[in-house]
């Protein structure tokens with residue numbers, strides 16, 4: 001894409017070789033770094049030393065999950081935002097105001113990207129597709145090393161394990177799990193005594209974060225702020241473009257990214273597939289699952305097929 005990336009030595013895989021050894025070597029290298037340094041490496045910043053060449057193939061997957069508020073914690077939403085190190089590094093020479101070029105990734109939900117309603121099998125399929133991504137789009141023995149990013153990310157990984165039986169570590173591609181809270185601590189922006197909220201981090205960059213409890217938004221705001229943290233605050237001070245304007249452009253850009261799996265127009269009130277809740281014309285809805293559990297208010301808000309208490313089917 002740019003002379004900067006083509007000037008770097010090109011990684012070549014020997015014929016018949018799998019990516020496992022290269023990923024293991026990269027994992028050893030990145031394990032010695034702090035979360036801040038790992039994020040800097042992931043966006044293409046040279047922090048010195050001799051990183052393994054397979055680093056070039058790295059992708060960052062930012063993850064958020066949302067659960068129904070009652071116990072047991074039922075998974076209701078997965079938010080994902082991804083970008084490649086190569087694209088990010090290519091933008092390094094002219095990152096734009098607030099490093100906006102780095103943030104145009106592949107989120108698929110809500111304000112950013114597109115929303116899809118999936119069943120359990122489809123959810124696992126999408127996650128496997130994202131976390132075990134072929135370096136050439138075909139050969140599944142040659143996979144991209146992945147940095148998994150999030151806010152309180154270990155909680156989200158646990159939610160995926162508990163609800164879907166999906167453990168990202170089993171895919172063999174994860175070289176590092178990075179938490180924006182730890183990056184914030186690494187930068188001494190917050191103390192270790194208290195967990196820092198994503199809203200506080202967004203406020204630090206004058207981002208008006210909307211609906212942070214929507215998984216897609218949370219994943220994208222986390223990715224944007226993690227990139228900003230890795231770049232350092234100086235570039236933010238120099239930038240003349242308001243950060244909200246940058247975020248709005250990212251939202252528009254990512255709406256065109258289509259996700260072929262799952263249903264686009266599910267009404268989570270009446271359960272039909274041709275509209276969303278604001279267009280719902282159903283007069284009364286009733287959920288017998290919620291009624292049986294004594295959740296009277298919830299029982300009048302949706303039908304059984306879309307009941308969050310039924311779990312994934």
Ligand SMILES: [Zn+2]
Nearest residue numbers: 267269270280
């Ligand atoms: Zn409806």
Ligand SMILES: [Zn+2]
Nearest residue numbers: 287289290307
């Ligand atoms: Zn229900």
